[in-house]
Every structure is written in C-alpha cells, then in structure tokens.
Amino acid sequence: MPYRPFDGQNCSIAGALAIIGERWSLLVMREVLLGRRRFQEIKRNTGIASNILADRLQTLVDHGVLERRRYSDQPEAYEYVPTRRGLDVNPVLIALMQWGDRHLAANGPPRVPVHTVCGHDAEPRLVCSHCSQPIKAEELRVRPGPGANEAQRAEPLLPAD
C-alpha cells in the first residue's frame, strides 16, 4: 500500500479507500462477491500475482472485510468469505460497474444485476430517502455532518457546477 497518507482527513471516502480502495483489492472483492472464493480461483480470474494476492487477502482479513475459513481438510483448502463489511462493498462495485457499463461497454454490459428478492433484472437506482425521487449524479451535494471537524464545518461549500 502506498505509504499511508490518507489518515487524518476525517473523511469517510478517504477511510474507505485506505481499506478497500486499492485496485486489486476491489477486484478481489468482485471475485469474492461473485462467488469465487478460493485462492487459485481468484488468481486465475484476475491475473493477479500470487504474492500480491496473498498480501491483499491478508489485509482484507485484517480489516474484517473477509474471513479466512478452512473449506476442507485433505486436501487442505481455504475459502475467503465476505463478512458484513465485505457484503457492504457490493454497492461500491455496482456503482463502478454502472459507470463502466455507461461509459466503456461498447457491446452492452457483460453482466447485469439481479435482485434476488423479486427475482428480476434490476438496474439498481439511487433514490432520495426524503422525496423518494430518483437522484441524478449532478443533483447531489454534501453539507458538514455531525462528525465534521472545525475546518469541515467552516466550509459548507456546495459546488456550483
């Protein structure tokens, strides 16, 4: 991991990036959440080098995003299963996928999301918890929240776009 310059920003985005924001880590999470949970399987599907994969899995386990579980003795095999923290990475991957689908996929999306509750294809959409309307990317701003520090409180700047 590139040094550790993300501390002390009091920012949930920076915090999240410090744990799951590394490129390979997110690809590993894609694999795990797709159901590919064994070392060699992840290695094959991502093209990641063994040592890097070992390192990333270890730090994801250290941060409680994955759990290393013995899958079978004889032959000794392990699987990496997502914890709650790990499952909650799904929306991040979905957001990345939708960005990629929209701006890169020439021949249609390689994968489409399915909502297991209703069983149908489901373009997940962001809606406002207050007015229930769909939210467009440019209709979002932020304001300082309860956890804001001095500096952040002083900058209620919403971009003008």
Place this chain on the structure above:
Amino acid sequence: MPYRPFDGQNCSIAGALAIIGERWSLLVMREVLLGRRRFQEIKRNTGIASNILADRLQTLVDHGVLERRRYSDQPEAYEYVPTRRGLDVNPVLIALMQWGDRHLAANGPPRVPVHTVCGHDAEPRLVCSHCSQPIKAEELRVRPGPGANEAQRAEPLLPAD
C-alpha cells in the same frame, strides 16, 4: 498506474478501475465534485505530491473525466471541471462514503448528502428498478449480460453466500 493488467477482462468493474480506480484519482474526484477545482486547492486538501497530482489530473483529462479550463489569464490559472463522465463518478464516491460512514465513522458522518432537487438531506438508497423495493447489499447477484463473452456466458454463477 501499476502496469496495466486490467485489460482483456471484459468487465465494467475492471474497466472503471483502470480509469478512475486509483486511490489518488478517486480522492481527486472527491475534491473536484466537492467544488475544489484548482491545482493548489486539491493539493492542499488531499496532501498529494505535486508530480503525482499533475500526473493524475493529466490521465483523468486524457480519459475525458475532467476538462482543463483556463480560469483566468493574469494570473494564469486553471480549473479542472468534471465532464459527464466525471459527474457520473459521484455515485461511486457516495457508495464509498456510505461504506465508510457505516463501518468507520465513530462520531457520526463527517459529511451528509443533500438532494438539490428537493433540498433535503438524502441518504441515497439503492432500489430495484423492477419491484421498486430497497435493495440490501446481499440481495444482489449478477447474470451474464448481452456483452458477455464465451466464458462469462458459461458461468451463470450466482454466489450462495
């Protein structure tokens, strides 16, 4: 950028990561979408080194995520404004922010999202475009889509969790 091993995966997530998935790049996008759009401003708020920032801004411009615009002559000043591609990064940042808020923020979220259309605080939520119900992270699976390749079509694997 670490070599470029993300090609040839036919995956929108990998594609998106290749362009915007670098840690600093996402932090830069946070700044830009927060309204901080000038070189020094971004540098100050992220703690990124000048040469890295210059590099990241350049590649974001190269990929059409940002546009470099002269902000004023005398003194010569530039700003980096988000294009459509850039604006569409917002949901990714929101997803990261929500993950961080949920799993890391001890004293409440530093920032809260505001929906500019209705003007209220808005926890953006994912809903299913088919049944309109809110979607929990673990209720999402994927299936091969129209852009899937041979291998991907052969693996309609939905994880068991």
Place this chain on the structure above:
DNA sequence: AAGCTTAGTTGCATTTTGCCACTCGACTCG
C-alpha cells in the same frame, strides 16, 4: 513413483511513489 492441486513464500528486477527543491510568469507591497 511421478505428477497434479492448493496455498502460498522467496528473490530479484522493474516501476511507481513520495519528498523536496526549483522554475517561470504575473501580481502586489513598500
């Protein structure tokens, strides 16, 4: 017994960072 599979580790060369000093043009203060 030879070979394969799973899950890594180790060594080494290459690439990317981070840090800091420096440039270059245009103000701005005294």
Place this chain on the structure above:
DNA sequence: CGAGTCGAGTGGCAAAATGCAACTAAGCTT
C-alpha cells in the same frame, strides 16, 4: 524598483510497491 508571493507545475533521487518466475510443502491421483 526590488522583494516577496501565488499558481501551476517540472526534475532529481531515494524508498516502496509491483510483477514475474521459481520454489516449498502437504496431500491426493494414476
């Protein structure tokens, strides 16, 4: 007029991360 400053970077160099390939080690399989 000269000194200092600000904005936007560039350049050099050491330290860290990455990629690659070979190797270990236990337990099958043929």
